Amino acid sequence: MRNDSGEVVSILGVTRDISERKRSDAALKESEEKYRILVEHSSDLIWSLDSTGCFTYASPSWERITGYSPSVIIGANFNSIVHPDDLQICTDSINNAVHLKKMQSSxxxxxxxxDGSWHIHEATGTPVFGPDGVSNSIVGFSRDITESREAEEKIQNLLKDKELILKEVHHRVKNNMSTILNLLTLQLDMQDNPHTKGVLFDAAGRVQSMMILYDKLYRSDSESVLSLKDYFTALVGEIIGLFPGKESLKLKLNIDDFMLSTKVLSPLGIIINELITNSMKYAFPDYSNAMISLTVSMKENRVQIIFRDNGRGLPESVSFENSTGFGMQLISMLTSQIGGQISIEREGGTGFIIEFNV
Structure with missing residues (x-):
């Protein structure tokens, strides 16, 4: 301020605290620097497109990954580098992002x-909206997934080769078992000793149960799991078919259809063979009023198998603990192998109940 003589006698001023603005500016600058570093050193391609499909931004990673410098990409239309067969996929993705107003991924x-080579890329894009709510550009990122796709294809080819090899192995094992079964049957027909014939007959039945399993594996789409219903139905029919006069036998099957591992099915098949064979050989004086039933169910990952016959019954003196017969010992051993428990019921014939978890 000046006096009447024009001399400055005082100064009037206004001050404002801009500390907060300075801090905000510094934080904004730091944030921008962080994002700049992230973008420039990203292993992904970061880009933006305008409404015509032309690139308006390309991150420095473009040159490192594709060989194109950002200056070459910016201004170019995306269809100049996209494979002709994939143009529609990209166009649809861009249109969906704009019209549906949401991110498009994968x-x-x-x-x-x-360098002229074609690479597989996977992109995610998000529309950018102006003040009027209209989208006029898309920002996104993409990455080269060629190596991972080639690795996946290689793994799939290896898996197919493995499946073919396993099917061939199953087929050859089945054929070898068929040869063994034929040899046992031939030897059985040549024997006069009842005990020897019985041993050979039992052995043939055990081989047959495994042969059926491998036959099912060969015909199955899976080499590790099978339908228990399909396996047991075929197995029971084959075992009973070995005995003369089986036409008079009444057979009841009530088997739930679920899948089990072949590691479980193999011992189960031998167990069922032993139970049916014992009933057919020892339970009935003849088959005129004979009945065999097999019920299999699964509830809450616990399988229950109930086998019954209406034959003469099993003496009280015979149990898994004190039996000297190989068949009973084999059943007990295989039940333990699958982590199961087995019990005997003696009313109205003989029944066996097997339970185990899967």
Missing amino acids: TVYRIKHA
Whole structure:
């Protein structure tokens, strides 16, 4: 301020505290620097497209990954580098982002790199809206997934080769078992000793149960699991078919259809063979009023198998603990092998109940 003589006698001023603004500016600058570093050193391709499909931004990673410098990409239309067969996929993804107003992810397409090679890329894009709510650009990122796709394809081819090899192994094992079964049957027909014939007959039945399993594996789409219903139905029919006069036998099957591992099915098949064979050989004086039933169910990952016959019954003196017969010992051993428990019921014939968890 000046006096009447024009001399400055005082100064009037206004001050404002801009500390907060300075801190905000510094924080903004730091944030921008962080994002700049992230973008420039990203292993992904970061880009933006305008409404015509032309690139308006390309991160420095473009040159490192595709061989194109950002200056070459910016201004170019995306269809100049996208494979002709994939143009529709990319166009649809862009249109969906704009019109549906939401992010589009996992768009897979091929682009030509600067060296002329085609690479598989996967992109995610998000529309950017102006003040009027209209989208006029899309920002996104993409990555080269060629190596991972080739690795996946290689793994799938190896798995197919493995399946073919396993099927061939199952087929050959089945054929070898068939040869063994034929040899046992031939030897059985040549024997006069009842005990020897019985041993050979039992052995043939055990081989047959495994042969049926491998036959099912050979015909199955899976080499590790099978339908228990399909396996047991075929197995029971084959075992009973070995005995003369089986036409008079009444057979009741009530088997739930579920899948089990072959590691479990193999011992189960031998167990069922032993139970049926014992009933057919020892339970009935003849088959005129004979009945065999097999019930299998699974509840809450626990399987229950109930086998019954209406034959003469099993003496009280015979149990898994004191039996000297190989068949009973084999059943007990295989039940333990699958982590199960087995019990005997003696009313109205003989029944066996097997339970185990899967």
